[in-house]
Amino acid sequence: MADLEQFMEELSQYLYLTKEITEIEGARINVGEKFTVRFTLTNTAPPVVTVLDRKIRFKTPYIMVVRTDYAKPYHPEMENIHSMGHNFPVDALDPGESASLEFEFLAVADIEGIGDWFLQEEIAAAYVDAHLDADEYFKIMRKFNVRTEIYP
Numbered sequence: 001m002a003d004l005e006q007f008m009e010e011l012s013q014y015l016y017l018t019k020e021i022t023e024i025e026g027a028r029i030n031v032g033e034k035f036t037v038r039f040t041l042t043n044t045a046p047p048v049v050t051v052l053d054r055k056i057r058f059k060t061p062y063i064m065v066v067r068t069d070y071a072k073p074y075h076p077e078m079e080n081i082h083s084m085g086h087n088f089p090v091d092a093l094d095p096g097e098s099a100s101l102e103f104e105f106l107a108v109a110d111i112e113g114i115g116d117w118f119l120q121e122e123i124a125a126a127y128v129d130a131h132l133d134a135d136e137y138f139k140i141m142r143k144f145n146v147r148t149e150i151y152p
Helices: 002-012
Strands: 015-024 034-043 058-066 071-073 083-087 098-107 125-132
Touching: 015 058, 015 125, 034 058, 034 125, 058 098, 083 098
Parallel strands: none
Antiparallel strands: 015 034, 034 098, 058 083, 058 125, 071 098
């Protein structure tokens, strides 16, 4: 079982998440204001170069964002949201491909005092998951050298 967990951990390293603040209400994010974050998930697995390479393809990528002490996911019809999740708008991510998804947040607090000069508020805990495309990864390949006599 430990080998399988290690294998899955190694594959998970190919899922890379970045964020970009795409919309704020004013010049900066203030407590009580909404802001939008675009999350981009990238499959950083190496490209398939030869027929012998295993293709690391992730299917049905999903993200869940969880509130922190400083911000929470925002939905106009729900008051107290702890977490929110969505599928990315693609069926699969091949090596080198990316997909993006936006969430709206509400700023609920800030770091007070001198710490605010040196630290940034953690606005979400983001969890991503995807299914390894086993049909692509576990293709069975065998090489045969085919020979015959060729005459001048």
